[in-house]
Amino acid sequence: MQYSFSKRIQSVESSAVRDILKLTQGKSIISFAGGLPAEEWFPVDAIRNASERVFRQGPQALQYGLTEGTLSLRERLAVRLGSQRNIQAEADELLITSGSQQAIDLFTRAMLDPGDVVLVENPTYLACLQVLGMYNARVIPVESDDKGMVPEDLAAKLKQHQPKFVYVVPTFGNPTGRVWSLERREALLRLCREHEVLILEDDPYGDLRFTSDRVPNIAALEGRTDDRIVAYTSTFSKTVAPGLRTGWIVADERIIRMMARAKQSSDLHSSVLDQLILSEMLLPEVFNLDDHIHKLSAVYKERMETMATELQKDMWRDTKWNTPQGGMFFWVELPEGLDAQTLLKCAVEKGVAFVPGTSFYAGEPKRNTMRLNFSFAQPETIRTGMERLTEAVSEFFGRYSSV
Secondary structure, eight states: OOOOOOHHHHTSOOOHHHHHHHHHTTSSOEEOOSOOOOGGGSOHHHHHHHHHHHHHTOGGGGSOOOTTOOHHHHHHHHHHIIIIIOOOOOGGGEEEESSHHHHHHHHHHHHOOTTOEEEEOSSOOHHHHHHHHHTTOEEEEOOEETTEEOHHHHHHHHHHHOOSEEEEOOBSOTTTOOBOOHHHHHHHHHHHHHHTOEEEEEOSSTTOBSSSOOOOOHHHHHOSOSSOOEEEEEESTTTTOGGGOOEEEEOOHHHHHHHHHHHHTTTSSOOHHHHHHHHHHTSTTTOOHHHHHHHHHHHHHHHHHHHHHHHTSGGGTTOBOOOOSBSSEEEEEOOTTOOHHHHHHHHHHHTEEOEEGGGGOSSSOOTTEEEEEOSSSOHHHHHHHHHHHHHHHHHHHHHHHHO
């Protein structure tokens, strides 16, 4: 039978990260490709204890729930966001989602008509590009550097394109690991306020910091207003466990209502059981989330430094990379003219994988870029994987120099 798929789904390319993860399944390949947290640090005992507390309260955890999310979780999240992020919100301004990826999808579904413009960093999170493609958005990249979007280019494109919103990952961004400067965050907020354009601030990695330095979230800089232009989304996937599939978004209550309508047509509500477990884990007598995050960040810092040591070896001398201040990724630029997609084939033959950078670009990609994840593998595995990758790079550079 010849299936007639919709033009919408046919226009969406498969995720490069997911395709590479499938490539490495069941093989002795060390993968630096996925954005996977360290599973040996999942708080299994705390999740088990919280689950038992939930079931002692009765069977409601197995019942249908509110589309917006369980009230206890939204209230406790609102308190935590205020104390930890200085993001002020009421429960009615929060929507619980099945991971922050769904928050991006629902926000886009609520805001965009086909052909509407969205401005993004360049490069940016590839799964957001997939969502925007699904809804037939016109995605316009804004010139970006290590400090964030370049204000002059942002101002010009806001005026020229009149976008529906600007999507950013300003703290330990995926894929670059960048941290926007305070000045760039303030400029984005000011310019979008002037042009009456929404900002979608995606912050899945903000808790995973390796230094004491902290730049305020854009949502915190905006503060409480009658007309919020910043929608802020984050997740428990990077700090507790991705299998619980629980994220959230904070936005103006009118936006939350429209996103809830979209969610009703998608999955009715996110898992009540997972929400109630996490709600219990926000109680200090059940689980010290801040202490867990502090320990997890120390583990990831050690893994980052292990990979950084390998990147300092002579074979990598002609590449460019910045030491991450947090998050999960290195962003590496090979010498001009080299193709990371071709390098990947050589690397897989050596038993190691990464993500070529091309999929992260809106518009013309830099083919000499690559993303390396350091959070999943333990230090000894990182060293082994980087030895394999260095060998692949050596052979690759050799082929290139001999041409």
